[in-house]
Amino acid sequence: MTMIRKLGDFAKLAREKGPKKMVVLAPEDNDFMMAIKKSHELGYIEPILVGDKKRIAEAAQKVDFNIGSFRKISEEDKQSISDLGIRMLFSGETPIAGKGQIPTSYIYRSIIREEAKANSGMTVSVVSLWEVPGIDHLIAFTDTGVSIKPNMKAKKEIIQNAVFVFHLLGYTRPKIAVLSGQREVGGTMASYRDYEALKIEADEGKFGDCEIIPATSFTEIFLAGKKRTGDEKNVRKDCVPHILIVPCLDTGNIICKLDFFLNVKRSSLVATSRGPVCIPSRSDKSHNLVEQISMGVVLADHMERKKKVQK
Amino acid sequence: MIMNSFNDILKAAKHSGARRIVIPSPAREDIDVLSRAAASGLVIPRFIGETKSLKAIVGKSPLFPAGAEIISADDPQDALNLAIEQLKKGETDILMQGGINPQVLLDTLQDKSTGLKTSRTISYVSLFQHFSKDKLMLVTDTFCNNFPHVAEKQGILENALNLARTLGMEAPKVAVLAAIEQVNPAIASTLDAAILSKMSDRGQFGKATVEGPLDIDCAVSRAAAERKGLHSIVTGDVDIYVVPEIDTGYLFAESLAFFGKMRSAGVVLGTSSPVIINLPFISADDKAVEIALACLMCRKGKNHG
Numbered sequence: 001m002t003m004i005r006k007l008g009d010f011a012k013l014a015r016e017k018g019p020k021k022m023v024v025l026a027p028e029d030n031d032f033m034m035a036i037k038k039s040h041e042l043g044y045i046e047p048i049l050v051g052d053k054k055r056i057a058e059a060a061q062k063v064d065f066n067i068g069s070f071r072k073i074s075e076e077d078k079q080s081i082s083d084l085g086i087r088m089l090f091s092g093e094t095p096i097a098g099k100g101q102i103p104t105s106y107i108y109r110s111i112i113r114e115e116a117k118a119n120s121g122m123t124v125s126v127v128s129l130w131e132v133p134g135i136d137h138l139i140a141f142t143d144t145g146v147s148i149k150p151n152m153k154a155k156k157e158i159i160q161n162a163v164f165v166f167h168l169l170g171y172t173r174p175k176i177a178v179l180s181g182q183r184e185v186g187g188t189m190a191s192y193r194d195y196e197a198l199k200i201e202a203d204e205g206k207f208g209d210c211e212i213i214p215a216t217s218f219t220e221i222f223l224a225g226k227k228r229t230g231d232e233k234n235v236r237k238d239c240v241p242h243i244l245i246v247p248c249l250d251t252g253n254i255i256c257k258l259d260f261f262l263n264v265k266r267s268s269l270v271a272t273s274r275g276p277v278c279i280p281s282r283s284d285k286s287h288n289l290v291e292q293i294s295m296g297v298v299l300a301d302h303m304e305r306k307k308k309v310q311k
Numbered sequence: 312m313i314m315n316s317f318n319d320i321l322k323a324a325k326h327s328g329a330r331r332i333v334i335p336s337p338a339r340e341d342i343d344v345l346s347r348a349a350a351s352g353l354v355i356p357r358f359i360g361e362t363k364s365l366k367a368i369v370g371k372s373p374l375f376p377a378g379a380e381i382i383s384a385d386d387p388q389d390a391l392n393l394a395i396e397q398l399k400k401g402e403t404d405i406l407m408q409g410g411i412n413p414q415v416l417l418d419t420l421q422d423k424s425t426g427l428k429t430s431r432t433i434s435y436v437s438l439f440q441h442f443s444k445d446k447l448m449l450v451t452d453t454f455c456n457n458f459p460h461v462a463e464k465q466g467i468l469e470n471a472l473n474l475a476r477t478l479g480m481e482a483p484k485v486a487v488l489a490a491i492e493q494v495n496p497a498i499a500s501t502l503d504a505a506i507l508s509k510m511s512d513r514g515q516f517g518k519a520t521v522e523g524p525l526d527i528d529c530a531v532s533r534a535a536a537e538r539k540g541l542h543s544i545v546t547g548d549v550d551i552y553v554v555p556e557i558d559t560g561y562l563f564a565e566s567l568a569f570f571g572k573m574r575s576a577g578v579v580l581g582t583s584s585p586v587i588i589n590l591p592f593i594s595a596d597d598k599a600v601e602i603a604l605a606c607l608m609c610r611k612g613k614n615h616g
Contacts, residue, residue, distance in 0.1 A: 181558035184413045218565035230596035247558035253490035261531040283535035
């Protein structure tokens with residue numbers, strides 16, 4: 001499997017692997033419906049629309065999208081919409097689920113329940129991938145959406161989920177940095193102690209094929225002991241790890257959405273044991289949404305293939 | 312006049328006349344940076360430390376200016392104590408970390424009897440020059456406090472507002488950051504942010520608009536905020552970002568420096584004299600900006616926090 005190095009790579013692959021069935025939860029907003037329309041036209045997905053029939057029809061009409069031929073399931077209660085969609089993913093009816101106008105917390109709740117039923121041992125975490133100019137691979141921040149203050153146990157599961165995603169993306173031995181606000185003052189941070197403990201476990205092979213690097217800050221990652229200079233000649237981009245474990249939700253969410261400000265591209269998803277769930281932010285625009293859907297399609301495809309091999 | 316770039320800060324400082332800066336146990340790099348700052352008329356340095364070795368280094372510095380002094384001290388702690396004593400007497404204006412361990416320096420500053428603390432909280436502000444427009448961005452606290460509670464955050468914000476006003480921002484726009492823009496009792500940062508925002512509504516921070524909680528997309532993008540139904544003059548035009556705690560603050564500042572390639576400077580606030588400390592992601596060029604910034608804070612003639 002070739003390594004996926006750019007978010008743009010997903011578009012080409014999604015066209016090859018699609019269309020895949022995607023259960024779409026409450027597509028009631030124009031931007032989001034537009035993304036579904038484009039993803040369908042590009043051959044990525046065959047949507048199944050779940051939610052308030054009237055609102056879905058209105059949104060479709062506004063973006064000039066003929067939804068007559070798609071399966072529609074009428075449901076108004078948010079938690080019921082979410083439960084129904086995630087159940088379809090876990091029963092194998094659809095390989096992908098995508099969230100529209102439902103708060104993400106409902107989706108997380110549904111996934112947690114289904115993972116428990118499936119006895120998968122998998123926790124729910126959000127992986128936010130970044131494409132950064134000058135860095136020749138994708139990098140991911142995680143968990144950027146679920147755990148408010150992950151403890152050691154949660155961080156282990158977050159690492160395992162991210163490694164799972166990177167293996168699917170073709171990275172055989174992803175490098176991981178466990179980030180911390182550790183610096184020369186303020187004593188030893190809890191996030192730094194987590195790094196130390198997690199590194200020992202990674203070195204023992206407890207997280208499978210991956211490596212935790214001995215760096216917890218971007219200064220260590222980018223400068224590797226050198227000094228920053230005005231011409232930035234000491235900033236190196238060839239040693240950036242693939243997975244960045246953030247200390248807490250505030251850190252993860254605040255940094256990963258810097259794509260609204262900096263010259264980076266972002267795409268987020270939840271990888272469940274049964275398939276990807278696209279969970280765009282309420283402020284994401286439709287072109288970004290299409291990219292997130294293409295990523296879901298490719299990951300779903302890779303998961304299906306992996307399952308076939310395992311059988 | 313409002314200062315919108317690091318150059319504006321350097322220019323304004325040069326106009327304000329030379330300040331006396333004291334450096335306990337200086338390292339070679341400090342001397343280089345200070346030689347340049349002294350040559351451009353920003354500061355007159357006073358080095359405190361082991362005289363013989365200092366003279367050896369200082370003597371070699373081609374730019375070493377007239378007026379600089381070397382004062383003898385036996386060890387770094389003595390040098391620091393002497394430096395603080397001189398600041399308190401008004402013999403010098405600005406303190407630079409020099410070779411002092413940063414934790415020792417902070418502890419000494421905080422000390423009630425011997426330190427320099429004058430406000431509710433000692434804090435650190437990182438200053439960034441926007442990568443695409445003429446604008447300075449303040450981020451705080453990015454170094455001093457690990458997990459400030461709401462009263463400390465109030466102090467951190469007050470310190471930053473004072474600095475913003477020194478930089479000519481008459482009514483600073485503040486984003487108190489959190490993971491989400493809604494107040495959620497399960498996420499403590501959103502509660503603190505809401506409290507600070509309400510304090511601002513009641514005029515407790517003077518002429519300023521404090522908006523919080525704001526997630527980063529709403530803070531940096533007016534369009535993103537509008538899509539979430541959040542309408543505020545702060546969105547898309549933030550002067551001061553207040554971070555929830557240090558894990559976020561330090562990593563956020565580093566993200567702006569490395570992913571955003573933004574020039575970065577900073578200064579300690581809440582002390583009777585400005586204090587410049589060494590952060591690993593600040594270049595030597597921008598150290599000169601920190602010195603200029605400290606000079607401007609002296610111009611105000613009162614405490615900086």
